[in-house]
Amino acid sequence: MASTDSNPRPLSRMEMAARVARDIPEGWYVNLGIGVPTLIADAIPAEREVILHSENGVLGMGPAPAAGQEDPWLINAGKQLVTLRPGGSFFHHADSFAMIRGGHIDLCVLGAFEVARNGDIANWATSAADAAPAVGGAMDLAAGAKRIWVVMEHLTKDGKSRLVENCSYPLTALGVVERVYTNLAVLDVTEAGFVVREIIPGMSFAELQEKTAAPLTAGM
Amino acid sequence: MINKQVATIAAALEGIQDGATVLVGGFGSVGQPNALIEGLIEQGARDLTVVANNAGTGHVGLAKLLAAGRVRRIICSFPRSSGSVVFEELFTAGKLELEIVPQGTLAERLRAAGAGIPAFYTPTAAGTKLAEGKETREIDGRLYVLEKALPGDLAIIEARQADRWGNLTYRASGRNFNPVMAMAGKRTVVQVQEIVALGALDPEIIVTPGIFVDRIVQIDAAQPGQ
Numbered sequence: 084m085a086s087t088d089s090n091p092r093p094l095s096r097m098e099m100a101a102r103v104a105r106d107i108p109e110g111w112y113v114n115l116g117i118g119v120p121t122l123i124a125d126a127i128p129a130e131r132e133v134i135l136h137s138e139n140g141v142l143g144m145g146p147a148p149a150a151g152q153e154d155p156w157l158i159n160a161g162k163q164l165v166t167l168r169p170g171g172s173f174f175h176h177a178d179s180f181a182m183i184r185g186g187h188i189d190l191c192v193l194g195a196f197e198v199a200r201n202g203d204i205a206n207w208a209t210s211a212a213d214a215a216p217a218v219g220g221a222m223d224l225a226a227g228a229k230r231i232w233v234v235m236e237h238l239t240k241d242g243k244s245r246l247v248e249n250c251s252y253p254l255t256a257l258g259v260v261e262r263v264y265t266n267l268a269v270l271d272v273t274e275a276g277f278v279v280r281e282i283i284p285g286m287s288f289a290e291l292q293e294k295t296a297a298p299l300t301a302g303m
Numbered sequence: 304m305i306n307k308q309v310a311t312i313a314a315a316l317e318g319i320q321d322g323a324t325v326l327v328g329g330f331g332s333v334g335q336p337n338a339l340i341e342g343l344i345e346q347g348a349r350d351l352t353v354v355a356n357n358a359g360t361g362h363v364g365l366a367k368l369l370a371a372g373r374v375r376r377i378i379c380s381f382p383r384s385s386g387s388v389v390f391e392e393l394f395t396a397g398k399l400e401l402e403i404v405p406q407g408t409l410a411e412r413l414r415a416a417g418a419g420i421p422a423f424y425t426p427t428a429a430g431t432k433l434a435e436g437k438e439t440r441e442i443d444g445r446l447y448v449l450e451k452a453l454p455g456d457l458a459i460i461e462a463r464q465a466d467r468w469g470n471l472t473y474r475a476s477g478r479n480f481n482p483v484m485a486m487a488g489k490r491t492v493v494q495v496q497e498i499v500a501l502g503a504l505d506p507e508i509i510v511t512p513g514i515f516v517d518r519i520v521q522i523d524a525a526q527p528g529q
Contacts (some may be wrong), residue, residue: 156475162331175482177414180407182315217381223407226426257430
């Protein structure tokens, strides 16, 4: 862990998704947000029964349909065509969000702009001045699911840390994030702030801390 | 004999007043009653408040109603999406008021309206910008936001099958907001793909009982968004 490679390679989007998928056990009801979280579906081994929920009224969601097998009335929350696994079900929006808000969803994996060391998440608006942002189901999921994990790039395109002391963007929910998977590390959010569980090969704890705008504790 | 089927969309929408609140079913184009939206444009009511998950894409359906200048205010969870060009233009020009509501809060406000619940506390949005100006309350150590029921003067929805009593089934994820909007509309008008004989629908599979439905129009739909 301490050895420092000259050129640590950050995880790709697919590798981040696969890393999250490893930690999702059989039997969980899971909602996946848009972006990298959506890729997690394909990274869960087919023999592991994980039941995927979509806000627009689907449990037991399967992969994209084969050509010629599309049902144009069967879409996911990202409005892409999907399929239904045997055992899947349909329900209306109020029931769908009762599942979310009522604490029946074991895990929701969200993308984010920022996560603070106290578990605050900002993932719906990039500016307080943006008068017409689109919140969708993000606030319901963040407030309601049993566990919130975030998967995101460690740094913005400008090289700023997305792990922060306090979020600068408008909050989605307060103190809800339990774990963060980035392209550089896996971190738990604890009473004491971010605890590092894994770092990509070739990167030292000190190097990770340098790229992170909140204090880290080693917990490998 | 009860028969909620009407021959034309015009007959289904007659008498809708200026200033009405209109609940529009659908999630994107799936389950969205575009033929009824066209009918509302023809009907001519103005100054509408529209409640819908999205604010329309392209230049059809909800986007066309917005472009026709009939909507004063829109209440939705996700107005900005790829292709929401009409919304963006009107909103930027200050010609459209917007109320952003988290998607689950929107669904529950509609359900509450149909269920005779005037308001409810929800954890969603507590401590965020969307709770500003709203009553909050701590219950058993957690913060909640008071949200009010959201009734409509008119609900226009889409369903798969109906009988003449107005019992409805839906197709796959086309169900979405439609059943709760059916409950929340003072007048609920359904655009249905197929009308079947009374008694032909298995009572075990009816999703919306006809008590929530006022008028039905049959519209062929090979694809969503018709």
